[in-house]
Amino acid sequence: MSNELRPREQAAAGLEQLAALVRAQAWRSDASTSPLPPTQAQVLRMLAAAPQGLRARPLSDRLSVSPASLSDSLKAMEAKGWIRRTLDLDDRRAWVVRLSRAGRNLAARLQRPGQGMAGLLQGLDDADVGALLRVSQLLVAEAQRQGMATGLRTCLGCRFFRPFAGGNAGKPHFCDFIGAAFGDAELRTDCAEQVPADDDVLAVNQERFRLRNPP
Numbered sequence: 001m002s003n004e005l006r007p008r009e010q011a012a013a014g015l016e017q018l019a020a021l022v023r024a025q026a027w028r029s030d031a032s033t034s035p036l037p038p039t040q041a042q043v044l045r046m047l048a049a050a051p052q053g054l055r056a057r058p059l060s061d062r063l064s065v066s067p068a069s070l071s072d073s074l075k076a077m078e079a080k081g082w083i084r085r086t087l088d089l090d091d092r093r094a095w096v097v098r099l100s101r102a103g104r105n106l107a108a109r110l111q112r113p114g115q116g117m118a119g120l121l122q123g124l125d126d127a128d129v130g131a132l133l134r135v136s137q138l139l140v141a142e143a144q145r146q147g148m149a150t151g152l153r154t155c156l157g158c159r160f161f162r163p164f165a166g167g168n169a170g171k172p173h174f175c176d177f178i179g180a181a182f183g184d185a186e187l188r189t190d191c192a193e194q195v196p197a198d199d200d201v202l203a204v205n206q207e208r209f210r211l212r213n214p215p
């Protein structure tokens with residue numbers, strides 16, 4: 001018994017095992033593409049959710065990699081024809097990165113339901129997916145609090161999010177942006193409409209979201 005991991009360590013070991021399995025699968029990718037490094041896969045996913053393009057700085061912040069490391073990844077992706085870089089019209093010193101047609105096709109393949117983590121979640125019912133999304137929100141908030149990343153676009157970090165204000169057990173939360181109540185299974189981990197909450201709103205929302213017995 002003394003060698004057994006405690007609950008938090010078991011959970012951490014499980015998450016790390018899954019992440020390693022998915023990373024290994026991402027490197028194998030599918031037969032029609034060469035192995036895909038995890039950072040490049042993440043960049044493809046982020047750019048697929050931002051058709052207007054993203055600057056390099058927010059990309060490196062959200063990925064928690066150094067600007068130099070991101071620059072290497074972007075150069076490799078540009079050489080493969082997956083991205084285009086253009087000067088930002090608002091700031092001629094900055095570049096905006098967008099997916100090319102080939103990059104969009106590859107990103108769509110990565111997002112197929114059978115790929116990566118998504119493939120592992122296929123067997124879960126909505127309640128378990130909702131529970132996982134709830135925990136994901138809390139883990140992303142903790143990652144940001146610990147300085148591991150910034151700029152992640154979750155509901156819990158959003159100024160429009162009102163936890164337990166939906167007035168309905170099935171849809172306990174409320175989004176002020178769309179003006180509708182929603183449940184845990186509809187929590188967003190990467191929402192294009194997200195606007196970061198200020199520190200006071202964030203603290204109140206996090207405390208409320210953690211409640212076991214919502215008001």
Ligand code: SF4
Pocket residue numbers: 153154155156158159160161162174175176177178188191192193194195
């Ligand atoms: S705008 Fe998006 S991130 Fe913000 S609360 Fe609504 S759904 Fe969530």
